Amino acid sequence: MKRLYRVELAIKLADRVYEYWIRAPQVAQHARAGQFLILRLHERGERIPLTISAVRGDAVRVIFMAVGKTTQELATLRAGDSIMDVAGPLGRPSEIARYGTCCVVGGGVGIAGTPLIAEELKRAGNHVIGIIGARSADLLVLEDEMRGICDELYVTTDDGSRGAHGFAADVLKRLLGERVIDCVWIIGPAIMMKITSGVTAPYGVKTYVSLNPIMVDGTGMCGSCRVTVGGETKFACVDGPEFDAHQVDFVELMQRQRIYTGQEKISLERYAEHQCRCGEGGGSHG
Amino acid sequence: MADRPASVRINDFEEVDTGLTPDEAIAEAERCLQCKKPLCVKGCPVCIDIPAFVHAVAEGDFRGAARTLKEQNMLPAICGRVCPQETQCEGACVLGIKETPVRIGALERFVADWERQEGAELPEVARPTGKRVAVVGSGPAGLTAAAGVARAGHAVTIFESLHEAGGVLTYGIPSFRLPEDVVRAEIDQVLALGVRLKKNHLAGRSVSIDELLGYDAVFLATGAGLPVFMGIPGENRNGVYSANEFLTRVNLMHADAFPGFDTPVLHGARVAVIGGGNVAMDSARVARRMGAKVFLVYRRREEDMPARKVEVSHAREEGIEFVTCTNPIRILGEECVIGLECVEMSLCDLDESGRPSPEPIPGSEFIIDVDMVIQAIGTGPNPLLVSLIPGLERGRRGNVVVDDNGRTSIPHVYAGGDIATGAATVIEAMGSAKRAAAAMNAMLKGE
Ligand SMILES: Cc1cc2nc3c(=O)[nH]c(=O)nc-3n(C[C@H](O)[C@H](O)[C@H](O)COP(=O)(O)OP(=O)(O)OC[C@H]3O[C@@H](n4cnc5c(N)ncnc54)[C@H](O)[C@@H]3O)c2cc1C
Ligand SMILES: Cc1cc2nc3c(=O)[nH]c(=O)nc-3n(C[C@H](O)[C@H](O)[C@H](O)COP(=O)(O)OP(=O)(O)OC[C@H]3O[C@@H](n4cnc5c(N)ncnc54)[C@H](O)[C@@H]3O)c2cc1C
Ligand code: SF4
Ligand code: SF4
Ligand code: FES
Numbered sequence: 001m002k003r004l005y006r007v008e009l010a011i012k013l014a015d016r017v018y019e020y021w022i023r024a025p026q027v028a029q030h031a032r033a034g035q036f037l038i039l040r041l042h043e044r045g046e047r048i049p050l051t052i053s054a055v056r057g058d059a060v061r062v063i064f065m066a067v068g069k070t071t072q073e074l075a076t077l078r079a080g081d082s083i084m085d086v087a088g089p090l091g092r093p094s095e096i097a098r099y100g101t102c103c104v105v106g107g108g109v110g111i112a113g114t115p116l117i118a119e120e121l122k123r124a125g126n127h128v129i130g131i132i133g134a135r136s137a138d139l140l141v142l143e144d145e146m147r148g149i150c151d152e153l154y155v156t157t158d159d160g161s162r163g164a165h166g167f168a169a170d171v172l173k174r175l176l177g178e179r180v181i182d183c184v185w186i187i188g189p190a191i192m193m194k195i196t197s198g199v200t201a202p203y204g205v206k207t208y209v210s211l212n213p214i215m216v217d218g219t220g221m222c223g224s225c226r227v228t229v230g231g232e233t234k235f236a237c238v239d240g241p242e243f244d245a246h247q248v249d250f251v252e253l254m255q256r257q258r259i260y261t262g263q264e265k266i267s268l269e270r271y272a273e274h275q276c277r278c279g280e281g282g283g284s285h286g
Numbered sequence: 287m288a289d290r291p292a293s294v295r296i297n298d299f300e301e302v303d304t305g306l307t308p309d310e311a312i313a314e315a316e317r318c319l320q321c322k323k324p325l326c327v328k329g330c331p332v333c334i335d336i337p338a339f340v341h342a343v344a345e346g347d348f349r350g351a352a353r354t355l356k357e358q359n360m361l362p363a364i365c366g367r368v369c370p371q372e373t374q375c376e377g378a379c380v381l382g383i384k385e386t387p388v389r390i391g392a393l394e395r396f397v398a399d400w401e402r403q404e405g406a407e408l409p410e411v412a413r414p415t416g417k418r419v420a421v422v423g424s425g426p427a428g429l430t431a432a433a434g435v436a437r438a439g440h441a442v443t444i445f446e447s448l449h450e451a452g453g454v455l456t457y458g459i460p461s462f463r464l465p466e467d468v469v470r471a472e473i474d475q476v477l478a479l480g481v482r483l484k485k486n487h488l489a490g491r492s493v494s495i496d497e498l499l500g501y502d503a504v505f506l507a508t509g510a511g512l513p514v515f516m517g518i519p520g521e522n523r524n525g526v527y528s529a530n531e532f533l534t535r536v537n538l539m540h541a542d543a544f545p546g547f548d549t550p551v552l553h554g555a556r557v558a559v560i561g562g563g564n565v566a567m568d569s570a571r572v573a574r575r576m577g578a579k580v581f582l583v584y585r586r587r588e589e590d591m592p593a594r595k596v597e598v599s600h601a602r603e604e605g606i607e608f609v610t611c612t613n614p615i616r617i618l619g620e621e622c623v624i625g626l627e628c629v630e631m632s633l634c635d636l637d638e639s640g641r642p643s644p645e646p647i648p649g650s651e652f653i654i655d656v657d658m659v660i661q662a663i664g665t666g667p668n669p670l671l672v673s674l675i676p677g678l679e680r681g682r683r684g685n686v687v688v689d690d691n692g693r694t695s696i697p698h699v700y701a702g703g704d705i706a707t708g709a710a711t712v713i714e715a716m717g718s719a720k721r722a723a724a725a726m727n728a729m730l731k732g733e
Contacts, residue, residue, distance in 0.1 A: 026492040027486075035491075038447055044538065046548035047449075069548055085449040087486035216539070216549075219447045219488055220670055221457075221511040222531035226522055233515065233522065238670055252522055255621050259524040263550035270545050 037088030058064035063112035100182035107188025137162035197245035315343035327380030328423035331717025366395025410440035418502040425453020427703025434723025447488035510704035520617030529662035554658025561662035562591035692722025
């Protein structure tokens with residue numbers, strides 16, 4: 001079996017959270033902040049989208065949470081293993097400009113998408129404030145990296161095990177009350193993006209969210225990723241993934257994310273059973 | 287040649303039509319009059335020398351027949367299966383005036399299938415010229431242009447955004463009409479001419495516009511893959527698919543074999559398919575094979591359906607229920623689909639397409655009880671790449687404007703297939719690509 005895209009580095013960052021560097025020159029050479037890739041592990045695999053989190057030479061970094069069959073199987077790969085298909089970069093790059101003071105907010109594994117945006121905003125001459133939040137200290141990723149990029153960094157955890165006790169939204173709300181913020185990015189689970197962007201709405205601050213609907217091709221051909229923004233249907237893979245937060249129908253997004261809940265469970269159970277029978281690390285397949 | 291019985295074939299994705307035996311092929315070929323001025327050839331957009339290949343079949347010289355086919359068409363097993371022959375070559379055959387035309391498509395398929403089994407011969411390729419050509423998209427247009435340009439000795443690279451080549455042939459047309467191994471074998475023959483295929487490369491994103499325009503010639507064949515939705519309420523409910531999504535999940539990702547394959551798809555028990563074209567027939571018949579009771583909802587009459595007649599009758603045989611003169615107005619349900627509200631249509635004066643134009647009948651609203659809806663009402667040109675190329679002239683519907691030879695508003699950039707014409711047919715896409723390949727070859731030679 002021909003496998004083309006090599007895993008160069010595979011690191012476990014936290015419980016169920018992984019950092020992978022994958023060699024994919026056509027993606028690395030053209031990737032910009034805000035874009036994603038789609039990978040397929042093997043002939044029987046699903047195409048799943050992951051945010052491009054960093055680039056080094058011909059390799060790209062993804063940070064993912066092992067939530068279902070495909071992400072769990074991906075997490076069994078080691079450096080030197082290969083992935084059958086990696087396509088990208090996909091989606092429109094972030095709207096980087098000189099806004100003034102910008103806030104980049106990451107929640108949970110959504111923090112993965114923040115460094116490239118923060119970096120490009122910084123390079124464009126903005127004062128960049130980072131806010132990263134997770135459920136607990138052991139799930140908080142990229143803190144040092146973000147501290148290195150941002151002019152200011154705020155850290156929160158839901159349980160108070162690191163940084164401020166509470167949510168990223170709380171910090172954002174406080175900052176908005178204290179000074180002028182010109183533009184905000186929010187990346188994280190749909191519910192976190194909904195709540196956090198609610199905080200910026202009364203201030204009329206331009207706010208981008210990076211939407212994560214279920215995708216297939218990622219090139220605008222199927223409409224699986226359709227989302228309602230400002231009352232209009234948009235395809236997140238080509239019109240986004242970043243949209244004006246205050247126009248997004250989050251309820252519909254969350255509803256559409258649940259389409260395959262039943263099947264996802266079957267797939268995962270079957271995989272878990274297979275893993276038990278074959279022993280740990282028996283990730284090869286197809 | 288025979289169709290497998292509907293009761294059997296709805297349980298699998300194997301081919302409906304089993305093809306001709308050698309004896310049947312020879313007997314059919316012997317019917318050809320070997321016209322001096324063969325009308326059939328005029329009906330073939332890639333100009334296959336039909337009398338010559340049919341003559342070879344009649345003589346039992348299948349190898350010779352295959353050579354003649356390959357001179358003009360690198361995808362004969364595909365065309366023999368999916369060309370609308372009744373409006374192309376067979377529609378023009380002189381025998382059709384008094385009796386039935388020669389079954390050119392079936393013969394073409396027979397010869398190509400024979401060759402695939404016996405081992406394919408490759409056409410000649412000229413010496414390398416040192417010129418580089420980029421082809422974007424690996425559907426029938428891209429493959430045909432790539433073959434035409436590669437045979438002239440130019441170095442061709444195809445960029446394809448998906449993980450498989452073939453375009454609609456691979457992700458759209460189901461295997462019971464066009465088996466996957468047939469498509470793959472013919473693509474491999476094009477690649478064997480020395481064509482490089484770069485999968486997972488979305489031109490405009492994975493390949494920059496500057497890089498692309500840096501080739502000596504560029505052929506855009508990105509197709510008409512943008513799904514159109516009706517714009518009725520409830521369209522984003524779970525269980526509403528575009529035909530493209532439904533067919534891609536099943537054909538490209540094999541979601542019908544979930545969980546053996548990882549991609550899921552919903553299995554509706556009662557499915558409404560909206561539309562009356564080939565895409566609607568394919569969606570309906572795929573859903574049927576996945577066990578659904580299928581309603582095909584079309585706003586005009588059955589005789590007005592743009593789908594090929596044979597597809598319509600196959601669908602009917604397979605138990606698809608036709609709900610004609612009916613237009614959907616709303617998809618019902620909260621999170622999931624629980625019904626499709628429709629209105630009956632009366633057919634009034636003829637419209638510009640020459641078909642009666644449908645008008646809703648007030649008060650005739652009714653509900654079809656379904657749990658899944660597939661919209662197959664058309665597709666538009668893929669906007670992504672063509673909207674990123676500065677100075678590329680596009681028409682009102684977003685298609686790339688070209689002349690008869692596929693030339694665009696940018697000197698060394700050509701286009702063909704559905705991106706230029708809007709959704710059309712495999713053979714028209716190939717015909718336009720062939721003319722563009724000839725024009726590119728001439729340009730690269732400095733003519
Ligand atoms: C643009 C974009 C960027 C993303 N970036 C990241 C990232 O950087 N890190 C990360 O951990 N996750 C990211 N995701 C989510 C990630 O794609 C899903 O977690 C992954 O597909 C789950 O697959 P699975 O088989 O492991 O889980 P499943 O059991 O199949 O699904 C678990 C969850 O993932 C969602 N999901 C399933 N299949 C898809 C699919 N094909 N496309 C999108 N969502 C799907 C489902 O709604 C479900 O909520 C991103 C999604 C999008 C659309
Ligand atoms: C379900 C269905 C059934 C059909 N049945 C028939 C039939 O029976 N007979 C018939 O004659 N016709 C049929 N058609 C129509 C026929 O398939 C099309 O007219 C034909 O495929 C058009 O060929 P094309 O090469 O122009 O485009 P496509 O086949 O659409 O191929 C375009 C390719 O370009 C790729 N691409 C797009 N953008 C980019 C980019 N930026 N970078 C890289 N790659 C890109 C796409 O992934 C795709 O692979 C059917 C169509 C459908 C959808
Ligand atoms: S390629 Fe199509 S149109 Fe041409 S002869 Fe063959 S079946 Fe007929
Ligand atoms: S028109 Fe019909 S009979 Fe005449 S050469 Fe063509 S296929 Fe034969
Ligand atoms: S994922 Fe298919 S159109 Fe966006």
